[in-house]
Amino acid sequence: MRRRVLSVLALILMAACGGPGPDFANPLAIEGGGPDATDLRLNDPLVIPPTNTLPQPTPGGANLADPG
Template sequence: MSGMRKVILALLVAGPLAACSGGDRGLHRFGADATGPDEFSVMPMRPLQMPETFALADPTPGGSNRADPNPVGDAIATLGGSQAAGNVGGVPASDVALVAVAGRAGIDPAIRATLAAEDAAFRRRASVINALNWAGRDRYFRAYAGQALDAYAELARFRALGVAVPSAPPGN
């Protein structure tokens, strides 16, 4: 067998083996060319401050973080709300009726585990189809398209019912 034939035979054997190798066959394809928001440009940062002492602070389980004492309130303020809204415990008074209606049929304590198992099975089925994705396209939104709401159709439906809806959210 000539040297060139050995090289071609090695490539013919190695190619399918490399294609069948394991790895995560998730629905999302993250790469350097992916576009998206820069989360760090959204949140305003406080200026650095010199601590009173360089000794490590004692841990406070369940307490606040010295670097970020009110993260929820800061996030709410960044989005245009009141920072004090992040300090309230329990359900806000404006949402009590909503929570009551949502829980009227009872609350399943294992709902998170149930949904996680069902979604894992769904993604496993979708990943089988995604295995044929040789171009490396992101198939996440196509896989979940049947479960997505059309914002503009919902806007029209709610307006037809007489619900005051100012506008639909912008598209992706």
């Protein structure tokens, strides 16, 4: 029984190594060459506040981190 289970497991593992076609060699390849480096949008630089204090929350008030 153990030999039969190992044989089936070996067949499953060997079948998993095969591929559907020539593109299977690199499954993580990006079609179209990837993103365009000239289309990058840069964010504003990170600003460090002068103090570590946080404002007191106001129930029903505006979210200071969300300007919209």
